[in-house]
Amino acid sequence: MKTFDELFAELSDRATARPEGSGTVAALDAGVHAQGKKVLEEAGEVWIAAEHESDERLAEEVSQLLYRVQVLMLGRGLTLEDVYRHL
Numbered sequence: 001m002k003t004f005d006e007l008f009a010e011l012s013d014r015a016t017a018r019p020e021g022s023g024t025v026a027a028l029d030a031g032v033h034a035q036g037k038k039v040l041e042e043a044g045e046v047w048i049a050a051e052h053e054s055d056e057r058l059a060e061e062v063s064q065l066l067y068r069v070q071v072l073m074l075g076r077g078l079t080l081e082d083v084y085r086h087l
């Protein structure tokens, strides 16, 4: 189990170290347009799960949405602080 901040740190490391086989590296290389589409896709899956699926499936979809949001943030060079100062 990991927190939002821990995942962001892990993905930041992936972006720097660029290990072979990392899905995150591939997602970052795909660019902001593709990253944004993934955010939208996962948001739709969250919506559907919220209306029609179990708590467990919903939690899984939310986790994937959070991951896709973090990839987009990294793609645009945003830090957690850039976002947190608006909360």
Ligand SMILES: N=c1c2ncn([C@@H]3O[C@H](COP(=O)(O)OP(=O)(O)OP(=O)(O)O)[C@@H](O)[C@H]3O)c2ncn1[C@@H]1O[C@H](COP(=O)(O)O)[C@@H](O)[C@H]1O
Pocket: 010, 011, 014, 021, 022, 023, 024, 025, 041, 063, 064, 067, 068
């Ligand atoms: N939390 C996640 C995570 N959530 C979602 N995903 C990716 O999102 C996919 C699920 O989304 P989709 O529904 O779009 O599935 P899909 O269409 O079959 O996926 P793609 O073909 O588009 O990759 C998963 O198969 C993963 O590729 C994630 N990929 C990685 N992480 C974590 O990120 C960290 C770094 O991962 P790597 O970069 O792969 O090493 C690790 O801690 C991972 O657990």
